[in-house]
Amino acid sequence: MLFLNHLWEYVVTSLPGLLIPSSVSFTEISSYTACRQLSQMFLAVAFFHSSEYILAVAFHGRSNVTLKSLLISKNYLLTMIFSFLEYGVEIVLFPGLKEHWWMSNTGLALVVIGEIIRKSAIITAGRAFTHLIKVHHEEHHRLVTHGVYRFVRHPGYSGFLIWSVGTQIMLCNPISTVAFATVVWKFFAERIPYEEYFLKWFFGSDYEEYGRQVHSGVPFVK
Numbered sequence: 416m417l418f419l420n421h422l423w424e425y426v427v428t429s430l431p432g433l434l435i436p437s438s439v440s441f442t443e444i445s446s447y448t449a450c451r452q453l454s455q456m457f458l459a460v461a462f463f464h465s466s467e468y469i470l471a472v473a474f475h476g477r478s479n480v481t482l483k484s485l486l487i488s489k490n491y492l493l494t495m496i497f498s499f500l501e502y503g504v505e506i507v508l509f510p511g512l513k514e515h516w517w518m519s520n521t522g523l524a525l526v527v528i529g530e531i532i533r534k535s536a537i538i539t540a541g542r543a544f545t546h547l548i549k550v551h552h553e554e555h556h557r558l559v560t561h562g563v564y565r566f567v568r569h570p571g572y573s574g575f576l577i578w579s580v581g582t583q584i585m586l587c588n589p590i591s592t593v594a595f596a597t598v599v600w601k602f603f604a605e606r607i608p609y610e611e612y613f614l615k616w617f618f619g620s621d622y623e624e625y626g627r628q629v630h631s632g633v634p635f636v637k
């Protein structure tokens with residue numbers, strides 16, 4: 416037990432020094448890094464969810480929108496909490512990992528690109544973009560194939576995949592980057608065939624033809 420205590424003390428005190436140059440103060444660097452990366456993360460998350468809610472209210476009316484339109488589920492909260500825990504552990508034990516600014520800035524660029532793609536999809540599809548998949552055809556529901564939908568069939572999902580993985584690259588979180596990519600990809604790989612079953616039912620050969628010409632927008636999902 417005493418040995419483990421010494422080992423832990425050694426790891427915590429000397430590892431940071433091995434990973435970043437000794438001429439600069441470890442606490443100074445890591446507090447600036449943590450402050451900047453975590454503020455970017457909070458801003459990205461706050462902007463994403465509040466704009467989802469505002470757009471849902473704008474297109475569907477306040478009475479048809481619930482807090483579910485903030486898109487905060489239990490699983491989503493758990494993955495976010497895990498990513499903050501990973502960040503906390505790594506900035507203490509391996510602060511050098513968080514100093515890869517080219518990687519963090521690439522993540523930030525992906526967050527912005529993903530957000531633009533997703534919001535363009537919501538604005539282009541308008542009332543057709545519902546957070547719950549429609550299983551009954553409604554009069555006003557028209558097939559959307561213009562704007563961002565000309566390039567991919569599921570720009571809202573492509574945008575979210577890029578945004579969510581981007582948040583973890585921005586935090587230089589290796590485990591959460593792989594976890595977010597896997598979990599979000601799997602979720603959309605299962606959701607797309609289900610959503611398209613109804614779209615083919617609503618729009619028949621028009622959707623079949625659209626599906627033949629335009630990729631889904633999610634890697635490895637046709």
Ligand SMILES: C[S@@+](CC[C@H](N)C(=O)[O-])C[C@H]1O[C@@H](n2cnc3c(N)ncnc32)[C@H](O)[C@@H]1O
Binds near residue numbers: 543549568573
């Ligand atoms: C959460 S939105 C996602 C839309 C799309 N999958 C995307 O990623 O941009 C789900 C709703 O959009 C509708 N939808 C999906 N693609 C559509 C299209 N090309 N035209 C009209 N409605 C569409 C579906 O019927 C479903 O109710």
